[in-house]
Amino acid sequence: MEQQAAAPMARNRKVVLREYITGRPPREDDMVLVDGGTVTLRVPEGAAPAVLVKNLHLSCDPYMRGRMRDFHGSYIPPFKPGSVIEGLGVARVVDSTHPGFSAGDIVSGMTGWEEYSLIDKPEQLNKIQQSDIPLSYHLGLLGMPGFTAYAGFYEICSPKKGEFVFVSAASGAVGQIVGQLAKLHGCYVVGSAGTNQKVELLKDKFGFDAAFNYKEEPDLTAALKRYFPEGIDIYFENVGGPMLDAVLLSMRTHGRIAVCGMVSQNALTDPVGIHNIFCLVPKRIRMQGFIQSDHLHMFPQFLSDMAKHYRDGKIVYVEDMSIGLENAPAAFVGLFSGKNVGKQVVCVSQE
Amino acid sequence: MEQQAAAPMARNRKVVLREYITGRPPREDDMVLVDGGTVTLRVPEGAAPAVLVKNLHLSCDPYMRGRMRDFHGSYIPPFKPGSVIEGLGVARVVDSTHPGFSAGDIVSGMTGWEEYSLIDKPEQLNKIQQSDIPLSYHLGLLGMPGFTAYAGFYEICSPKKGEFVFVSAASGAVGQIVGQLAKLHGCYVVGSAGTNQKVELLKDKFGFDAAFNYKEEPDLTAALKRYFPEGIDIYFENVGGPMLDAVLLSMRTHGRIAVCGMVSQNALTDPVGIHNIFCLVPKRIRMQGFIQSDHLHMFPQFLSDMAKHYRDGKIVYVEDMSIGLENAPAAFVGLFSGKNVGKQVVCVSQE
CATH class of the missing domain: 3.40.50.720 (NAD(P)-binding Rossmann-like Domain)
Known part of the structure; x- marks a missing residue:
């Protein structure tokens, strides 16, 4: 069996949910930063088409609290204790076996609270056309x-x-x-x-x-x-x-x-x-x-309207950016006491 | 000054609200049956066009509780303590100076909890075409x-x-x-x-x-x-x-x-x-x-649909009829403990 050229490797830290929370606001220690070991920066061979991304910005949203409960009757399933927290993010494609994405693409969509994520449903990602609008705004103003x-x-x-x-x-x-x-x-x-x-x-x-x-x-x-x-x-x-x-x-x-x-x-x-x-x-x-x-048919119109309003100076946006994955739990917890000023995001990496 | 032919006279009992009720269900003794003296069964001369009616059936409806409070911000004003209670009813016209109504007409609309009422806004009354449908149903099924x-x-x-x-x-x-x-x-x-x-x-x-x-x-x-x-x-x-x-x-x-x-x-x-x-x-x-x-544009269609359903035997209606004006307070109070079986009406007079 021939050996492939060695893919680059990287350490991958991740934030996992410790256990389900009942009847109180979330606390920082409900989440824990763990060392996920080293990952190979390549989509595994033989798997279904997938995309490996480097996460740049993660979104902290109140709805995520609902996924920290052991309740399976909602419109979105709960997180799994011990597993990485899922959320919306902006990321850069590192490797792709899906025809719609190539290394270097910037995408937004569901990703993990970790440095690198393997996304096995890449069709749910949106490719971002880079522009004058800050990338993190795709988690807020344009997200x-x-x-x-x-x-x-x-x-x-x-x-x-x-x-x-x-x-x-x-x-x-x-x-x-x-x-x-x-x-x-x-x-x-x-x-x-x-x-x-x-x-x-x-x-x-x-x-x-x-x-x-x-x-x-x-x-x-x-x-x-x-x-x-x-x-x-x-x-x-x-x-x-x-x-x-x-x-x-x-x-x-x-x-x-x-x-x-x-x-x-x-x-x-x-x-x-x-x-x-x-x-x-x-x-x-x-x-x-x-x-x-329920209203996704309006999304293209929204994107176009909102980008225009932004460029015309008719709509401004304020975000509260925490720097570093290790600060994600505190950023999330802050939503429930109103600590954030504007849209709360976490910058995992600038590039 | 010439004397008109003497109009017939009648005694007129009425149910008046004693005083506003606060924070509890209504009780029978919140209302009192009083002797309203004798009334001349003719619309007073010189007044604006009006209709004098003999009340046949009165409607007991939960919304009337809202009019027993001293609160003027609602879509309908409160009753006046000491005055006759107003409600929907079916009545027979005894005398009319309004061109739209003649003695003998059967009407439905806002009237008083009394034997005879002088209605000074007769344009708000509906003339009932008598049919096989019981008159009191114009307070329920068709009302x-x-x-x-x-x-x-x-x-x-x-x-x-x-x-x-x-x-x-x-x-x-x-x-x-x-x-x-x-x-x-x-x-x-x-x-x-x-x-x-x-x-x-x-x-x-x-x-x-x-x-x-x-x-x-x-x-x-x-x-x-x-x-x-x-x-x-x-x-x-x-x-x-x-x-x-x-x-x-x-x-x-x-x-x-x-x-x-x-x-x-x-x-x-x-x-x-x-x-x-x-x-x-x-x-x-x-x-x-x-x-x-808010939906009165649908009323004609409703009347026609509902009368047809009733005649076709597709909709039935159950009412709980109390006999006699003196029983109106108890009938009304019963709504709030579910004493009534079906639509609560009070029959004041059969003809």
Whole structure:
């Protein structure tokens, strides 16, 4: 048997989930950085077409908390304890046996929290045409969070010019884009966030009409009354809990609530009760949960619209970049206490 | 000044609201039957065109509880303490100065809980073409509850043949029709009710595929799992509270919840918290409140469809008739403990 030319080798560190988490927010020590030994930087021979990538940027997203539970009934299966954490990322192709990819290609899609990943479903990767737009933005502005904002705002919120829009977690990966799209649509937009720094960002950087720090408001209903004396037409829901209850009281007739996520709740076993659901009837409110992947037919339009808005200076994006795979657990955990300012990414490697 | 021929006179008893009710279900003694003195059975001269009616049937509807609160922000203003209670009714015109109505006409619309009412907005009355259909059915099958069922099912539930439909308070004025429409649409239909007698009615009279007594189910989630092993596509929500929480866990992907009312909650100051709202996101559930009056463009089609279904024997209707105006308070109060079997009406007079 002939020997192939020796492929380059590299050490491969990885972040694995220690075990399933129940009824509390994730902690750093739920994840552990392990030495995955050396990997051969070549797709193994005889396997189905696959792509070996070097991970450049990894995305920290709240939905990933749902995969840390031992629950198999969701739209996405749980992680396996002891295995590398999966998430969206931007990566460079090192080797490929799939005809659609070659070494050097930059791709985005599901990858692992590790330095090198062997991707056995490369057809799910998107090839990125390199441009003036930062690569990591393909995890935010031009990626899943941006598309979540776009599909949620246009498809679920049914926005009309002049309407009153409220966005919670408004400086986050999704919220900052929802607010800017709503402004471009001619809406009046108010956002909430959990620090004064984020509130300033909403007003100064993202152009929200107003913003407030929910942690400094002893009475959320009163706060919403102050910012929306005529009520709210559209609520883009990212947090759940007491904010949702206050919003329900402040909604206008025929209002829409797009439920994108409930970051205050999705780490809890027994979520806070919502008391004002009855408001749905007299106000004829439509409250609708959604997931971006149901709307993928809009993705090409989204990419083109959003890149244009960005280049025209009409939409800006703020991300919070942690450097180094070893900092990924802390970056992820920070999402649940609002430590991140803007979209949280982890830079594993610059090249 | 010439004297008109003396108009007939009659005594006019009426039911008035004593005072606003806060944070508890209504009691019989919140309403009081008073002697309204004698009325002249003629529309007063010099007034704007009006209609004087003799009330035949009065409707008891849960939404009326909302008008017994001192809250002016709803879609319908509160009652006035000390004044006669308003509600939907069927009545016979005794005298009219409005060109659209003549003595002897049978009408339905907003009237008073009294023997005779002077209606100063007669243009809001509907003239009933007498037929084989019982007059009181214009308060149920062919009236607001029937139309609520029709508009809610077709406009809010987006039903598809073969889907799994759950109806709570299913033997009530609205629920019994929703279930039958869903069956006609080719859906699998299960209803819940609060007595075994009602459960039998659902299965034997209304043709539901299955039905259960929620008071005999210690675990509503387990009960729903039993009746819907594959989950619920459509929930027609009439009750709120723990049933809604259980349903949220049992909904299928892309399910719809039409929120018609929450009779278990609308008498409470501090409604029970709903804990499973987060299910809206992974299951992409649309939950929508509605009021029939937003859909009045469908009313003629509804009347025609429903009368045909009734005549064809495809839809039946059960009402619970109390006899005598003096029994109206008890009839109304009974709605909130489920005392009524079917649509609750009060017969004030047969002719």
